[in-house]
Amino acid sequence: MKKRILIVAGIIIFFITSAAYALKFVFPQPQGYVSDYANALDRQTRLRIENLGRVLERNTGSEMAVVIVKTTLPYDHLEYANRLFAHWRVGKEGQDNGVLFLLALKEQKVRIEVGYGLEEIINDGKAGEILDKFVIPKFKEGKYSEGLYNGSLAIAQTIGEHYKVPIVGDFYPVQEVKETSADLLYSLFFLLFIFLVFSSRLGLFPWIFLGGFGSSHSSGFGSFGGGFGGFGGGLSGG
Numbered sequence: 001m002k003k004r005i006l007i008v009a010g011i012i013i014f015f016i017t018s019a020a021y022a023l024k025f026v027f028p029q030p031q032g033y034v035s036d037y038a039n040a041l042d043r044q045t046r047l048r049i050e051n052l053g054r055v056l057e058r059n060t061g062s063e064m065a066v067v068i069v070k071t072t073l074p075y076d077h078l079e080y081a082n083r084l085f086a087h088w089r090v091g092k093e094g095q096d097n098g099v100l101f102l103l104a105l106k107e108q109k110v111r112i113e114v115g116y117g118l119e120e121i122i123n124d125g126k127a128g129e130i131l132d133k134f135v136i137p138k139f140k141e142g143k144y145s146e147g148l149y150n151g152s153l154a155i156a157q158t159i160g161e162h163y164k165v166p167i168v169g170d171f172y173p174v175q176e177v178k179e180t181s182a183d184l185l186y187s188l189f190f191l192l193f194i195f196l197v198f199s200s201r202l203g204l205f206p207w208i209f210l211g212g213f214g215s216s217h218s219s220g221f222g223s224f225g226g227g228f229g230g231f232g233g234g235l236s237g238g
Contacts, residue, residue, distance in 0.1 A: 025074055027087045036068045038105050045145040049152045052169065056156045059165040062118060063098040065090045066152055068144075070105055077102065077109035084113075091115045099159075101151055103144065110135060112155070121162045122155065130154040137174045146172040 028037055033053025034046050041049070053064050065088065072080035081102045090113075091098025097117035103110050112127040122130075134154045138147030153169040160167035 027084055028069075030065065030088050033064060034066045038068045038070045040068045040103070040105065040144045041148065042145050045149050048169075049149055052152050052156045052167065055167060056159060059167075060159055060163045061092055061095070061097060062159050063091050064101065064152065064155060064159075065098065066101045066148060068103045068105070068148070072104045072107055072109070077104045077107050077111055080104070081111045081113040085115070091117060099155055101148070101155060103139075103148060105144075110139065110151075112151075118159065121159055126158060130158070134171060134174065138172060141175075143172070150174070 028035065033050045034041065036046065049066050053066070056062055056064055067084065069080075075083065081100055084102070085098070085100045088100075089098075090100050095117045096115035098115045099118055099122065100111075100113035102113065110131060112122065112131065114122050114127065130151055134150035135147045138144070138150060150171050153167070153171060156167045157169070
């Protein structure tokens with residue numbers, strides 16, 4: 001009985017302490033279009049991203065904030081991005097046309113937080129495409145500056161295209177991930193399995209699966225949930 005009381009008391013103290021820490025937490029002040037609190041960017045890349053931010057705001061009115069932090073504690077990266085976006089009020093008042101591009105080094109998470117005014121331009125699918133195509137591959141190589149620039153340029157160009165304003169810039173090349181022989185063999189086995197399943201259901205090869213099939217459920221293949229370094233894509237609707 002005493003052991004249970006101690007466990008419950010410990011849990012209560014933990015949550016109270018965590019809540020108190022969160023209440024005392026103060027978000028950093030913005031440094032401009034780029035706020036690098038982890039010194040992850042080289043000077044040249046920082047200047048290039050800042051220039052993208054100026055060009056984007058001048059030509060479309062949209063605001064882009066690129067933020068690099070050491071950690072998002074006491075929040076997870078999702079809540080941190082959402083709270084920081086609201087705290088800084090990224091975007092023009094009444095238009096909510098801001099976008100926050102966040103990288104958290106300790107958590108190894110990246111997120112694109114979008115204001116309601118830009119949701120139709122950078123929806124979940126588009127944000128995921130930007131991260132998967134231009135950002136994550138560079139982060140996998142440990143090239144944070146290149147990944148952040150690629151992502152910033154892709155965001156700026158996507159918004160620029162909507163307003164028919166060209167945003168000029170060159171992406172750092174991204175190496176295509178080559179399929180290994182093991183991946184190919186795995187794919188072949190999967191396709192063979194699907195073929196045999198449907199063949200059995202159609203009665204073409206009833207001798208293959210003597211026990212028949214029951215109900216089953218499995219997650220999809222090729223998802224990036226954990227991936228190298230734990231990077232997961234992040235999107236938001238404001």
